Amino acid sequence: MENNMNRRYVVSGQNYSGNFNGNNNMRSNSNQQSCPNCGNQNSSSNNNSHNDNQGCACDNNSSFSDLMHAIMEADFYAQDLKLYLDTHPDDTRAVEMFREAVRQYKATRKVFEENFYPLTSDEAGKNGTWDWIEGNFPPDSCPCSQR
Amino acid sequence: MFVFEKRTQIPVCIKNKNPRLAGIILSQYGGPDGELSASLRYLSQRFTMPDNRGKALLTDIGTEELAHLEIVGSIVAQLTDCEGAKSFDKYGTGAYYVDHANAVYPASAAGVPFTAAYIQSKADPIADIAEDLAAEQKARATYDNILRMSDDPDVNEVIKFLREREVVHFQRFGELLDYYQSQIKDCQK
Numbered sequence: 001m002e003n004n005m006n007r008r009y010v011v012s013g014q015n016y017s018g019n020f021n022g023n024n025n026m027r028s029n030s031n032q033q034s035c036p037n038c039g040n041q042n043s044s045s046n047n048n049s050h051n052d053n054q055g056c057a058c059d060n061n062s063s064f065s066d067l068m069h070a071i072m073e074a075d076f077y078a079q080d081l082k083l084y085l086d087t088h089p090d091d092t093r094a095v096e097m098f099r100e101a102v103r104q105y106k107a108t109r110k111v112f113e114e115n116f117y118p119l120t121s122d123e124a125g126k127n128g129t130w131d132w133i134e135g136n137f138p139p140d141s142c143p144c145s146q147r
Numbered sequence: 148m149f150v151f152e153k154r155t156q157i158p159v160c161i162k163n164k165n166p167r168l169a170g171i172i173l174s175q176y177g178g179p180d181g182e183l184s185a186s187l188r189y190l191s192q193r194f195t196m197p198d199n200r201g202k203a204l205l206t207d208i209g210t211e212e213l214a215h216l217e218i219v220g221s222i223v224a225q226l227t228d229c230e231g232a233k234s235f236d237k238y239g240t241g242a243y244y245v246d247h248a249n250a251v252y253p254a255s256a257a258g259v260p261f262t263a264a265y266i267q268s269k270a271d272p273i274a275d276i277a278e279d280l281a282a283e284q285k286a287r288a289t290y291d292n293i294l295r296m297s298d299d300p301d302v303n304e305v306i307k308f309l310r311e312r313e314v315v316h317f318q319r320f321g322e323l324l325d326y327y328q329s330q331i332k333d334c335q336k
Contacts, residue, residue, distance in 0.1 A: 068154065068158075069158070071154070072154070072156065072157055072158070075156075076156065076157070079156075079207075079211060080315065082207055083204065083207055083208065083211075083315065083316070083319050084319070086200065086203045086204040086207060086319065086323075087200070087204060087319055087322035087323055087326065088322075089200070117153075118153070119152050119153045119154060120150055120151070120152050120153070121151070122150075135153055136153075137153060138154075138155055138159075138217050138220065138221045138224075139159065139220065139221035139222075139224035139225050139228070141153075141154055141155040141158070141159060141221060142158055142159060142160035142225075143158050143160075144158070144160055
């Protein structure tokens with residue numbers, strides 16, 4: 001744990017933040033057409049458009065995918081620290097790191113939810129409409145295909 | 148108490164369709180060493196852990212396994228999204244299609260439906276944690292097998308993350324087992 005403390009997002013010595021960003025293997029919008037077999041309309045086309053860029057949003061550093069990646073990274077960092085703390089409850093430095101990760105997670109989530117849609121139902125309905133059903137539920141949870 | 152958050156733990160962005168690969172990865176959804184087995188195992192065993200340290204760890208790992216169940220389900224759904232009967236048949240998964248079509252159903256790669264017989268819950272922390280350690284290694288080995296069969300970089304990116312988490316969970320369970328064993332030694336002094 002001590003060796004890993006200077007790195008931002010660490011899982012057993014591997015830095016996963018590098019895997020999340022700038023990945024050219026992400027789903028592109030060319031795959032997001034309505035389905036010829038089952039007729040499903042992909043939800044990416046009927047969301048509020050905060051970003052009119054074509055192609056994968058992750059390639060464009062859109063605020064949507066940037067914020068979603070930041071939420072995922074901060075929450076994952078907190079999750080990994082939480083498991084560590086469960087078996088090392090006396091490590092006060094790790095407790096501080098955990099609080100910082102949670103602070104970052106909450107801050108990025110707040111910005112995301114103000115600009116896009118609620119991630120938990122307790123944040124829904126703040127604008128007087130039922131916006132809980134906006135956005136993409138899994139499996140349509142690729143940040144690159146959402147806008 | 149559980150709260151659903153409308154996102155996966157990490158991005159799942161699969162470009163290509165592949166019902167054959169979906170049928171293999173399905174085993175980590177509802178197979179013997181899959182994420183459903185893992186989450187139910189820890190979330191059941193936690194009730195009889197002897198102290199809050201054990202209850203916390205099993206709750207937290209069991210909860211993360213539920214997030215992984217969602218990730219594996221998302222991979223399977225994306226790999227088969229909009230694929231028709233002929234595609235399933237061509238990729239050798241016609242037997243799955245006839246019963247479930249494009250649905251995600253908890254079963255092993257061999258088609259055996261999920262069963263609670265995959266897990267145990269003994270109210271004995273040494274027995275339970277020893278099972279959990281083995282479960283993490285069996286899941287890790289299954290992910291290794293998937294990586295040997297998959298040539299899709301989008302899928303492998305996610306599978307490698309899930310594999311890594313099994314290793315971290317194994318480490319934490321090992322620390323918990325050491326802790327309980329040291330407690331027992333202290334009592335015997």
